[in-house]
Amino acid sequence: MPDKQKLVESITSMDADFAQWYTDVVIKSELAGYSGVRGCMIIRPYGTALWENIRNDLDGRFKATGHENIMMPLFIPESLLQKEKDHVEGFAPEVAWVTHGGSELLAERLCVRPTSETVFCDHYAQIIHSWRDLPKLYNQWCSVVRWEKTTRPFLRTTEFYWQEGHTMHETAQEAWDETERMLGVYADFAEQSLAIPVIKGRKTDREKFAGAEATYTIEAMMHDGKALQSGTSHYFGDGFARAFDIQFTGRDNTLQYPHQTSWGLSTRIIGAIIMTHGDDSGLVMPPRVAPVQVMIVPVAMHKEGVLEKAEELRERLSKACRVKLDVSDYSPGWKFAEYEMKGVPLRLEIGPKDIEKNQCVLVRRDSREKVFVPLDQLETTVPELLEAVQQGLFDKALARRESMTYTVTDWAQMCRTAAEKPGLVKAMWCGGEACEQKLKDEAGVTSRCMPFEQEKVGEACVCCGGAAEKMVIWGKAY
RNA sequence: CGGGAUGUGGCGCAGUUUGGUAGCGCACUUGGUUUGGGACCAAGGGGCCGCAGGUUCAAAUCCUGUCAUCCCGACCA
Numbered sequence: 001m002p003d004k005q006k007l008v009e010s011i012t013s014m015d016a017d018f019a020q021w022y023t024d025v026v027i028k029s030e031l032a033g034y035s036g037v038r039g040c041m042i043i044r045p046y047g048t049a050l051w052e053n054i055r056n057d058l059d060g061r062f063k064a065t066g067h068e069n070i071m072m073p074l075f076i077p078e079s080l081l082q083k084e085k086d087h088v089e090g091f092a093p094e095v096a097w098v099t100h101g102g103s104e105l106l107a108e109r110l111c112v113r114p115t116s117e118t119v120f121c122d123h124y125a126q127i128i129h130s131w132r133d134l135p136k137l138y139n140q141w142c143s144v145v146r147w148e149k150t151t152r153p154f155l156r157t158t159e160f161y162w163q164e165g166h167t168m169h170e171t172a173q174e175a176w177d178e179t180e181r182m183l184g185v186y187a188d189f190a191e192q193s194l195a196i197p198v199i200k201g202r203k204t205d206r207e208k209f210a211g212a213e214a215t216y217t218i219e220a221m222m223h224d225g226k227a228l229q230s231g232t233s234h235y236f237g238d239g240f241a242r243a244f245d246i247q248f249t250g251r252d253n254t255l256q257y258p259h260q261t262s263w264g265l266s267t268r269i270i271g272a273i274i275m276t277h278g279d280d281s282g283l284v285m286p287p288r289v290a291p292v293q294v295m296i297v298p299v300a301m302h303k304e305g306v307l308e309k310a311e312e313l314r315e316r317l318s319k320a321c322r323v324k325l326d327v328s329d330y331s332p333g334w335k336f337a338e339y340e341m342k343g344v345p346l347r348l349e350i351g352p353k354d355i356e357k358n359q360c361v362l363v364r365r366d367s368r369e370k371v372f373v374p375l376d377q378l379e380t381t382v383p384e385l386l387e388a389v390q391q392g393l394f395d396k397a398l399a400r401r402e403s404m405t406y407t408v409t410d411w412a413q414m415c416r417t418a419a420e421k422p423g424l425v426k427a428m429w430c431g432g433e434a435c436e437q438k439l440k441d442e443a444g445v446t447s448r449c450m451p452f453e454q455e456k457v458g459e460a461c462v463c464c465g466g467a468a469e470k471m472v473i474w475g476k477a478y
Numbered sequence: 479c480g481g482g483a484u485g486u487g488g489c490g491c492a493g494u495u496u497g498g499u500a501g502c503g504c505a506c507u508u509g510g511u512u513u514g515g516g517a518c519c520a521a522g523g524g525g526c527c528g529c530a531g532g533u534u535c536a537a538a539u540c541c542u543g544u545c546a547u548c549c550c551g552a553c554c555a
Contacts (some may be wrong), residue, residue: 038546149553232555
């Protein structure tokens with residue numbers, strides 16, 4: 001099996017070096033490449049196609065919940081960024097500044113947006129005057145820049161693509177509802193479309209977004225047991241509205257401040273797909289967002305009728321799924337390995353032997369299970385198998401998360417578990433910042449979230465033994 | 479910002495110890511034979527060795543500086 005050996009060598013194995021496996025997969029599956037600027041990735045056609053599918057799916061969910069798309073400017077004047085104190089403190093250290101236009105020094109420098117709360121607020125101040133102008137439910141798809149010191153493809157990059165929703169509401173309750181609704185949209189999207197099980201919860205004050213009153217999050221567990229914050233939804237109250245002087249006349253003819261939310265999900269989610277479903281052969285794409293759902297590999301394609309039959313199947317299947325036919329002159333074996341690397345959920349092999357029997361071979365990427373299918377059943381079998389892969393990926397990811405999630409009740413157990421077992425830990429917390437800090441410093445874990453679905457896993461705070469307020473998910477995070 | 483590693487055709491590397499006309503594998507191009515798990519044969523093309531100084535008759539190799547990338551930590555999506 002010399003070829004098998006070669007295959008194994010082509011990417012680092014997950015167990016040997018997970019970080020290296022990750023970058024190998026990103027590069028070799030052609031999702032992305034490096035550019036001349038640190039942290040600025042070239043998202044290659046395969047990665048772009050994946051992002052487009054993610055984007056279309058999410059965009060549909062936003063539209064279905066009444067949101068409209070808008071496009072805001074790339075540059076933010078320094079004075080605007082500085083209007084909200086907590087916000088600027090959070091972001092100032094990592095903004096990129098434009099100081100010159102051509103060779104002229106600008107009177108006021110401009111930052112390249114790290115996020116767009118401030119420009120949205122500036123605009124809202126212009127257009128919101130009456131309760132009849134509310135709510136405003138806006139979203140934009142764009143890229144933003146945060147000058148990160150260390151970067152990793154998709155997980156942390158200097159420039160990244162995302163969507164940011166920014167909404168304004170008449171009442172606090174409406175804004176709270178929106179915050180929660182959009183987190184629900186993210187959670188459904190992650191679980192249904194990406195087959196990534198997530199935990200919905202609230203961030204502690206220490207972990208929340210700069211300038212927010214509350215941050216909700218969906219947290220996913222990666223293959224190595226580390227957590228990845230995969231989408232966030234923030235409640236701002238009227239803090240920004242006050243800072244930006246956004247006021248409207250209410251139903252009772254008094255001047256009021258609107259209540260605000262924002263929510264975002266970025267290309268980081270591609271990192272989540274890779275690290276949730278991938279294996280030693282490379283990517284495994286969830287069928288719902290896979291750029292190619294079925295790859296047809298003709299065998300002995302120079303032989304009479306093979307290409308014609310393959311093309312006929314492609315044509316037929318194109319009505320039911322995203323299908324491609326590879327007629328390049330690489331060997332079939334090369335193609336098998338290549339599309340496994342790229343995570344194509346289903347492979348269809350068709351060769352002279354199949355044509356004789358009026359069948360083809362379908363191979364699942366997740367289980368490698370191989371089935372022979374009569375050609376006249378393709379239109380029903382392929383969607384069924386795609387659905388089975390989608391479900392299989394979710395079930396497997398959920399089972400892994402559960403097997404790597406531990407419940408602990410006392411400090412010694414917490415330290416031992418955090419040190420010895422990769423994964424997440426459920427433990428009670430008193431709500432004190434000192435305990436949160438101690439857990440980080442001494443146990444090496446941070447709070448990932450306070451799940452909406454609370455369980456009572458102990459009586460007292462795992463750290464200080466005081467009265468416990470919340471069950472918290474702790475872990476190491478990306 | 480700390481710790482570690484690495485920069486040599488597109489990719490992966492050897493060559494650096496001991497200075498002396500840049501090599502290998504893969505990929506690429508052309509022709510032919512092949513095709514059910516990364517095919518084979520033959521003939522080709524491509525690199526001032528990250529960058530800038532210095533030492534020397536002579537630098538990929540020695541010295542100084544610098545830049546970049548990757549990995550591990552601290553901070554952020």
